[in-house]
Amino acid sequence: xTVLGKSAKRGLPAxxxxxxxxxxxxxxxxxxxxxxxxxxxxxxxxxxRVARRVIGPVLVLIAWQLACTEGVFTSVEVASPIAxxxxxxxxWSQDVLQSNMLISLxxxxxxxxxxxxxxxxxxxxxxxxxxxxxxxxxxxxAARAVPILxxxxxxxxxxxxxxxxxxxxxxxxxxFPVYINTYAAIRGVDVKLVEAGQTFGLTRLGLVRRVIxxxxxxxxxxxxxxxxxxVWVVDVVAEEINAQSGLGYLINQAQTTDRTDIMFLxxxxxxxxxxxxxxIVRTLERYLLVWRHGFQGA
Amino acid sequence: xxxxxxAPAATAVFASGVTRAFGNREVLRGLDISIAPGEFVALLGxxxxxxxTLLRILGGLDPDYGGEALVPRRRAVVxxxxxxxxxxxxxPNVALGLAISGPNGRxxxxxxxxxxxxxxxxxxxxxxxxxALSGGEAQRVALARALVREPQLMLLDEPFGALDALTRARxxxxxxxxxxxxxxxxLLVTHDVDEAILLADRVLVLSEGAITIDLPVRLGRPRDxxxxxxxxxxxxxxTELGVSVE
Numbered sequence: 001x002t003v004l005g006k007s008a009k010r011g012l013p014a015x016x017x018x019x020x021x022x023x024x025x026x027x028x029x030x031x032x033x034x035x036x037x038x039x040x041x042x043x044x045x046x047x048x049r050v051a052r053r054v055i056g057p058v059l060v061l062i063a064w065q066l067a068c069t070e071g072v073f074t075s076v077e078v079a080s081p082i083a084x085x086x087x088x089x090x091x092w093s094q095d096v097l098q099s100n101m102l103i104s105l106x107x108x109x110x111x112x113x114x115x116x117x118x119x120x121x122x123x124x125x126x127x128x129x130x131x132x133x134x135x136x137x138x139x140x141x142a143a144r145a146v147p148i149l150x151x152x153x154x155x156x157x158x159x160x161x162x163x164x165x166x167x168x169x170x171x172x173x174x175x176f177p178v179y180i181n182t183y184a185a186i187r188g189v190d191v192k193l194v195e196a197g198q199t200f201g202l203t204r205l206g207l208v209r210r211v212i213x214x215x216x217x218x219x220x221x222x223x224x225x226x227x228x229x230x231v232w233v234v235d236v237v238a239e240e241i242n243a244q245s246g247l248g249y250l251i252n253q254a255q256t257t258d259r260t261d262i263m264f265l266x267x268x269x270x271x272x273x274x275x276x277x278x279x280i281v282r283t284l285e286r287y288l289l290v291w292r293h294g295f296q297g298a
Numbered sequence: 299x300x301x302x303x304x305a306p307a308a309t310a311v312f313a314s315g316v317t318r319a320f321g322n323r324e325v326l327r328g329l330d331i332s333i334a335p336g337e338f339v340a341l342l343g344x345x346x347x348x349x350x351t352l353l354r355i356l357g358g359l360d361p362d363y364g365g366e367a368l369v370p371r372r373r374a375v376v377x378x379x380x381x382x383x384x385x386x387x388x389x390p391n392v393a394l395g396l397a398i399s400g401p402n403g404r405x406x407x408x409x410x411x412x413x414x415x416x417x418x419x420x421x422x423x424x425x426x427x428x429x430a431l432s433g434g435e436a437q438r439v440a441l442a443r444a445l446v447r448e449p450q451l452m453l454l455d456e457p458f459g460a461l462d463a464l465t466r467a468r469x470x471x472x473x474x475x476x477x478x479x480x481x482x483x484x485l486l487v488t489h490d491v492d493e494a495i496l497l498a499d500r501v502l503v504l505s506e507g508a509i510t511i512d513l514p515v516r517l518g519r520p521r522d523x524x525x526x527x528x529x530x531x532x533x534x535x536x537t538e539l540g541v542s543v544e
Contacts, residue, residue: 196381199357200374200395200443210394214385291385291427 079261084268087261096250101269104239104246107163108231111170116227118171119178120220126179127186127216128208137183144176149237156242166238166246173234174227178220185219186212218292221285228277232270310335310451310483311356315365317507318351325351327507328365335450336481340494343504344539349487352504353455356485370483373451374444378459380436382428382443389415389424392443414446415439417479418472434465438472445476454486458493470496474519491535495528496521503538511538 061081067073068080075083091097122140125132148169159165189212197211239248247266254262311333318326325348333339343349354360355367357375382391392411397403415421418438428436437457444452458466474497477484488494494501495515503511513534517527536542 192377192379192381193383195359196375196377196383197395199359200447202395206395210386211383214383217385291429293429 076260079264083261084264087265100246100250107166108235111167112231115171115174116178119175123179123182127183148173152241161242169238170231170234173230177226178223181223182220185216189215225281313367316367317364329508333483335483338484338499340486340498340501342494347504349504353453353487357453370450372449374447374449375453376440376444376457378456380440384428388426388439392446411446414442418442434461449482452482452484491532495531
């Protein structure tokens with residue numbers, strides 16, 4: 001037998017043969033440690049997590065810049081990070097960047113608010129009432145299968161080229177992910193909790209407010225994250241096809257003048273806005289789903 | 299809610315000819331039961347005999363039964379699992395579904411919930427999240443949630459079945475204290491013969507869809523598991539449940 005304590009770990013053979021105890025048990029048993037002792041390397045430099053997460057993107061930027069300056073791409077094919085920064089400075093000074101970004105942001109927020117509200121309303125309707133489900137769910141499932149971008153020409157005929165058709169398309173883009181996830185979450189709320197609510201005298205409204213909606217919150221937040229991606233996709237297309245403003249319009253304009261740097265700039269802005277949106281939802285999750293981890297306060 | 303029906307005087311539970319079938323399987327076949335106010339009744343039975351089915355019917359969770367069943371309006375259920383809402387802290391979980399009208403209703407509700415929590419020894423956990431509680435603590439919160447409504451009938455569905463033996467013993471003591479203070483009628487569904495004899499004024503055995511044994515427990519409290527009469531009762535009940543005792 002060997003001691004499995006820490007002090008005995010190093011410098012001992014990997015396997016030990018125990019002395020024979022009960023002769024009736026036959027041959028002695030060879031003992032090994034349940035897990036191989038991992039030698040700890042001392043003096044490792046600890047890099048903060050934020051810094052470690054920045055390293056990847058920074059390496060990509062450096063490679064991108066090098067590929068451009070070393071002539072792998074021409075400046076019309078790919079704009080270098082520095083050229084993109086210059087374009088940003090140029091458009092900012094002309095107030096082109098701010099105004100177009102703001103108008104895109106406004107459309108996206110409007111569409112998002114309307115779409116999320118509609119998605120939640122439909123999910124509650126279909127999730128709580130069999131009539132709602134039988135009546136609406138097949139229609140929604142069918143509508144979901146229609147590519148939204150295929151609707152663009154129709155929407156132009158219906159609503160013209162003003163703000164409404166753009167907001168409409170964006171809203172449509174986030175109804176479905178919110179609906180699907182919230183609906184599934186409502187149906188997935190633990191029946192045992194619903195029963196507990198019933199036995200303790202919750203009314204139907206109280207049951208919805210205190211049991212079903214809080215229980216479906218995690219699913220709703222998943223839907224919201226999908227929606228936040230969808231809105232930007234729809235926004236670009238809506239603005240590239242019929243708009244005189246917005247980031248999509250800016251990309252389209254840049255194409256006619258071969259300004260690759262502006263195209264990259266707009267794409268970079270989309271990427272950053274996407275990151276910001278994701279961070280917002282994550283913060284939201286941390287506050288709304290605090291009960292999952294059970295720490296005090298907050 | 300159906301209109302109140304006059305039950306025989308001094309009853310907390312009155313059921314007569316209760317039937318319940320799942321598909322072709324008749325689980326309850328004309329079951330009669332009556333429990334007096336303040337009486338503690340334990341219901342034993344092998345698994346699958348319909349103990350929980352009866353409890354769900356009395357708790358209002360199963361409307362698809364036949365026969366007559368009458369229960370008080372103020373009743374509370376404690377399930378085998380605590381069934382606390384994970385997204386509410388302990389205190390609002392205790393007050394679930396309760397509202398006190400009039401001035402200071404909220405404050406009075408809070409006070410009552412807190413006092414129910416302190417009766418189960420968890421006043422300091424009022425602001426904790428359910429996920430942070432141990433199994434025994436969560437079940438005590440579930441008890442407080444039942445108590446705070448001052449129930450005339452408490453329905454307990456194997457409430458200690460998922461707890462370890464030490465915690466279960468402490469919960470037995472706690473439950474007896476609470477019953478001595480609040481005097482609700484209790485129907486405890488259990489498969490633990492000792493638990494039934496230890497706690498109940500009367501032990502019923504459910505078998506083949508009806509009550510086959512109805513035995514009063516005439517032992518003083520606190521009860522001693524080693525007492526001769528205790529052992530005799532245990533042997534009798536175990537035999538009835540199909541377990542031979544040597």
